[in-house]
Amino acid sequence: xxxxxxxxxxxxxxxxxxxxxxxxxxxxxxxxxxxxxxxxxxxxxxxxxxxxxxxxxxxxxxxxxxxxxxxxxxxxxxxxxxxxxxxxxxxxxxxxxxxxxxxxxxxxxxxxxxxxxxxxxxxxxxxxxxxxxxxxxxxxxxxxxxxxxxxxxxxxxxxxxxxxxxxxxxxxxxxxxxxxxxxxxxxxxxxxxxxxxxxxxxxxxxxxxxxxxxxxxxxxxxxxxxxxxxxxxxxxxxxxxxxxxxxxxxxxxxxxxxxxxxxxxxxxxxxxxxxxxxxxx
Amino acid sequence: xxxxxxxxxxxxxxxxxxxxxxxxxxxxxxxxxxxxxxxxxxxxxxxxxxxxxxxxxxxxxxxxxxxxxxxxxxxxxxxxxxxxxxxxxxxxxxxxxxxxxxxxxxxxxxxxxxxxxxxxxxxxxxxxxxxxxxxxxxxxxxxxxxxxxxxxxxxxxxxxxxxxxxxxxxxxxxxxxxxxxxxxxxxxxxxxxxxxxxxxxxxxxxxxxxxxxxxxxxxxxxxxxxxxxxxxxxxxxxxxxxxxxxxxxxxxxxxxxxxxxxxxxxxxxxxxxxxxxxxxxxxxxxxxxxxxxxxxxxxxxxxxxxxxxxxxxxxxxxxxxxxxxxxxxxxxxxxxxxxxxxxxxxxxxxxxxxxxxxxxxxxxxxxxxxxxxxxxxxxxx
Numbered sequence: 001x002x003x004x005x006x007x008x009x010x011x012x013x014x015x016x017x018x019x020x021x022x023x024x025x026x027x028x029x030x031x032x033x034x035x036x037x038x039x040x041x042x043x044x045x046x047x048x049x050x051x052x053x054x055x056x057x058x059x060x061x062x063x064x065x066x067x068x069x070x071x072x073x074x075x076x077x078x079x080x081x082x083x084x085x086x087x088x089x090x091x092x093x094x095x096x097x098x099x100x101x102x103x104x105x106x107x108x109x110x111x112x113x114x115x116x117x118x119x120x121x122x123x124x125x126x127x128x129x130x131x132x133x134x135x136x137x138x139x140x141x142x143x144x145x146x147x148x149x150x151x152x153x154x155x156x157x158x159x160x161x162x163x164x165x166x167x168x169x170x171x172x173x174x175x176x177x178x179x180x181x182x183x184x185x186x187x188x189x190x191x192x193x194x195x196x197x198x199x200x201x202x203x204x205x206x207x208x209x210x211x212x213x214x215x216x217x218x219x220x221x222x223x224x225x226x227x228x229x230x231x232x233x234x235x236x237x238x239x240x241x242x243x244x245x246x247x248x249x250x251x252x253x254x255x256x257x258x259x260x261x262x263x264x265x266x267x268x269x270x271x272x273x274x275x276x277x278x279x280x281x
Numbered sequence: 282x283x284x285x286x287x288x289x290x291x292x293x294x295x296x297x298x299x300x301x302x303x304x305x306x307x308x309x310x311x312x313x314x315x316x317x318x319x320x321x322x323x324x325x326x327x328x329x330x331x332x333x334x335x336x337x338x339x340x341x342x343x344x345x346x347x348x349x350x351x352x353x354x355x356x357x358x359x360x361x362x363x364x365x366x367x368x369x370x371x372x373x374x375x376x377x378x379x380x381x382x383x384x385x386x387x388x389x390x391x392x393x394x395x396x397x398x399x400x401x402x403x404x405x406x407x408x409x410x411x412x413x414x415x416x417x418x419x420x421x422x423x424x425x426x427x428x429x430x431x432x433x434x435x436x437x438x439x440x441x442x443x444x445x446x447x448x449x450x451x452x453x454x455x456x457x458x459x460x461x462x463x464x465x466x467x468x469x470x471x472x473x474x475x476x477x478x479x480x481x482x483x484x485x486x487x488x489x490x491x492x493x494x495x496x497x498x499x500x501x502x503x504x505x506x507x508x509x510x511x512x513x514x515x516x517x518x519x520x521x522x523x524x525x526x527x528x529x530x531x532x533x534x535x536x537x538x539x540x541x542x543x544x545x546x547x548x549x550x551x552x553x554x555x556x557x558x559x560x561x562x563x564x565x566x567x568x569x570x571x572x573x574x575x576x577x578x579x580x581x582x583x584x585x586x587x588x589x590x591x592x593x594x595x596x597x598x599x600x601x602x603x604x605x606x607x608x609x610x611x612x613x614x615x616x617x618x619x620x621x622x623x624x625x626x627x628x629x630x631x632x633x634x635x636x637x638x639x640x641x642x643x644x645x646x647x648x649x650x651x652x653x654x655x656x657x658x659x660x661x662x
Contacts, residue, residue: 082351
């Protein structure tokens with residue numbers, strides 16, 4: 001049996017802690033679950049690439065001892081596509097948030113879903129822009145308050161599952177920071193899934209979202225997640241009215257479909273030509 | 282290795298650019314279709330899979346450069362090709378590549394602007410965008426070919442420079458060079474040296490991805506080779522971690538500048554014609570320089586002491602030879618297909634006593650020899 005690794009073995013020793021995250025933030029919980037998932041899958045640190053964009057959640061890779069690429073706002077999936085396509089042996093995991101992944105990066109999550117490229121995206125959804133100080137995001141519930149929706153949000157919420165499902169993602173799971181064991185299981189399954197997989201983790205932002213929406217304590221928000229979470233199987237039997245405001249958790253989609261990098265490299269193999277430049281063909 | 286035969290072809294500038302990229306070992310192309318650069322993507326879509334490389338068409342130009350940079354981080358020699366509007370969309374990632382020191386080649390086949398402008402007509406109006414397009418301080422490398430053979434050789438050089446200096450390199454083709462057909466010998470005779478990025482000489486435990494070396498170049502291996510490190514567009518320390526320590530910020534920005542500017546004389550290249558005894562000088566690049574060469578030859582027949590100075594790298598601008606040459610001139614004419622961009626550089630390097638005249642055309646047509654000659658006569662009145 002291999003030596004049991006602790007969470008600390010996956011943290012960067014040279015990097016000065018503490019993290020940028022506020023006390024009570026849920027992102028650390030997700031980081032913990034990600035480490036446990038990678039560790040229990042027995043994956044080597046060298047074969048993991050973490051790619052992120054900009055935002056609170058996107059700071060996670062910096063603290064972790066993998067190959068880490070902290071990119072521009074919204075574009076992590078596009079960068080990840082280049083890495084995966086050129087070196088399919090690497091396990092490429094994207095860490096993103098609701099603003100980074102669904103607003104500015106919305107186009108890329110759609111097209112990665114459509115290509116069904118073997119990338120795992122962990123989307124930490126805290127309903128708000130945290131790093132810039134609490135602005136409305138595509139997942140802020142209607143009527144909720146943020147600094148750019150001071151009279152209540154007028155826009156409907158994005159449903160990440162329906163978006164990714166419609167675009168062709170082949171794995172989608174949703175969980176919350178309350179359901180930590182489930183979260184680890186889902187991340188493991190997503191990493192092992194061949195194709196574009198998304199794990200949406202509903203997370204608390206007590207400093208901004210909670211404070212502006214009369215739920216200032218992290219524990220209050222976790223209790224809410226516990227209360228509002230409805231397992232997928234149960235949700236299927238409930239009416240639309242009953243599901244209002246609920247969070248449907250579980251593996252919502254898991255199907256097999258041809259994966260893009262595999263398709264691409266199979267095409268290359270049909271040619272079997274050297275890469276040496278032999279003049280114009 | 283097979284015997285390589287040097288053969289003559291009649292190719293477009295865009296086609297020659299593709300051949301140059303393949304000669305340099307390009308094995309990844311990501312991009313988005315845009316006129317007048319599309320032939321580059323189309324040809325690579327055909328050729329790269331056959332050679333074990335990757336071609337992908339992305340959802341927009343932003344993703345087009347992002348995918349290229351991702352591939353480069355994984356070890357690819359990667360490029361993209363675009364035109365004005367796409368080049369505008371790529372600016373954030375050009376800045377990212379510069380800051381994070383990721384090599385990549387970006388071809389911009391210039392068309393008329395601003396905005397959607399003139400998709401199928403020639404222009405040279407992206408000189409300043411290539412220099413100052415990104416936010417923050419920036420020392421870019423920008424090459425400007427003026428012929429089909431140069432489109433090939435400059436593309437090879439662009440990859441060499443990107444791999445040597447670990448930085449994005451821009452090639453500015455203009456619509457005329459991109460679509461013009463000319464004779465070219467492939468592979469080139471004599472062959473051009475091909476450079477690939479260095480690997481670190483130290484084991485992972487001693488490795489700093491952004492070490493402050495005298496040259497400013499710090500070799501980094503591709504992801505997945507046992508050296509785990511962080512890359513970020515945030516200003517970072519030698520380990521690649523975000524920093525807000527003033528000393529570390531200054532050191533990083535100095536490193537980026539030093540890397541390019543200490544070697545500016547080596548990077549910058551130029552060409553001259555009839556400048557030995559010239560008292561008047563035309564400065565031009567790209568397609569326009571060919572018209573100017575004709576003008577210089579015509580005027581020489583009339584015993585006019587006029588010469589041509591053609592920067593082959595626009596940035597870094599060939600400053601030393603320019604100063605040297607400009608000092609001897611009675612008049613300088615800067616001919617461009619825009620409202621006057623390189624003229625500012627020329628004015629900077631010319632003595633204030635030397636008058637500098639701009640000869641500009643920006644109506645979607647190439648300037649004619651007659652128009653240049655008339656403008657020169659007018660200036661001399």
